[in-house]
Amino acid sequence: MKKEYFADVLGDISEDYIKEAMKPEKAKSRTWVKWAAIAACAAIVAVGGFAAWRQISAPSDIHAGVQIADSQTSETADSSGIPSITLNGTTYIVSSHAAVYDELPEGFELAGEASIGGDESYQYYVNLDVPEWVYVYQEVTTDGTLDSSGTLTDRAKHGAYVRYVDERLRGKALISFEGKFYISMWSAEYYGSSPDVTQEYYDEMKELYGVRIEGAVPEGFRLAGTAEFTGEDTVPTGELSSNTSPLAVYYNPANPSVIYAETYWYTATKEEKGETRHDGFNVYILYDCPFN
């Protein structure tokens, strides 16, 4: 028996033993900063309020044995194993909103082919009016509908148009307010190949305002209104809009560097009886939006 195989087998020993072995160690630290890193990579920002959900074929289908089609185009997987396509130096990562369509969305036109995994070739489509998106026609696997009882009806493997989003936009919660762009502290990144902000700025803003606050909006801030939802993966534009959902936004005319968006969340720890709702605000900081 191969040692690697045996190591795999040992991976499946009783969960009780795995848990038991960790018992002496109890310390756990808060690691939300790590989450920021993860937020960027994870496939996975929400598919909120939907009746049907779809899942794009596993990245393993795509990122194994990636071939570069030509000097301008390459389809590959980014560092986190999520499918991505690079066109003229811009990297597009598969949408975190599982944007998969049977029909090619309007305005997009065939622009070329990217070869994936040797022989297979995937067509991609662009729209000059929406340079932050690219659609790739590819095979998708688990693609089904979820009924009210939570039962998923699968669809067989089939071709579909999958949206890829500029990595500088993908998964970023943005608000446009009075012509300025704000990015959620949850999605602002100061690292990676295309950081949103500098680390100095990020650290400073985090120190001053945090990421999310609980309770009332800080003094001096007043309601700007409810941001218009411009759609998932979009760059919000206009007086007050958001690309995550319609949000109540608070601003302080004397301090344009930060705005607050109303939010709530739940906790349910052992100490609590049932769920506790928390009301508060996500912190959005002024930033230099590359899509401005």
Place this chain on the structure above:
Amino acid sequence: VKGKISEVKPLDDEKIVMLYWDRDEQAIPETAEKYGSYCTAIARNILESREDAEECVNDTYMRAWNTMPPHKPSVLSTFLGKITRNLSLNRYRRNTAEKRGGGEAEAVLDELLEIVSDKDSTEQELYRKELISEIDTFLGTLTVKKRGIFVLRYWYFESVSSIASKFGMTENNVSVTLNRIRLKLHDYLLERGFEL
């Protein structure tokens, strides 16, 4: 103007799993908050490169997102840990194929050579379940401490020195204990007819 960062306690596992089932993005930060360091520790034990380890942990969340639903793990920590362990071992293999090995994994895998022959076997998949169940039975015969030492080494890929400090033992003592358990396990499985 200064807001205060809210102190939010980690969610119960059941709640986190529910977030996955609800396809709620919050599942990821909650998972990272609660189990990020746990998964990172496993990946770091197996992989020398911090970058590789981080990628495996990120992939763990994605894998979790893709498997829940329909999966509903009873123990979220070990469910995630197993994914991280698998991904990290796979990455390790790829790296060694590219001659970029190293790390604790190499030492741990070499120690396993005292239990198995490292020869290819075609039938092993057929009795994998039985093998796991016999290993579980064997581990059940050990004291909690010895079992802990074994699991930390061969499941978590912890270094001998780290195990030693956890149990207040000398490194030599840990090595000797591991050595004895390996031999016992080897004999135990051989007696039960497994082709090692």
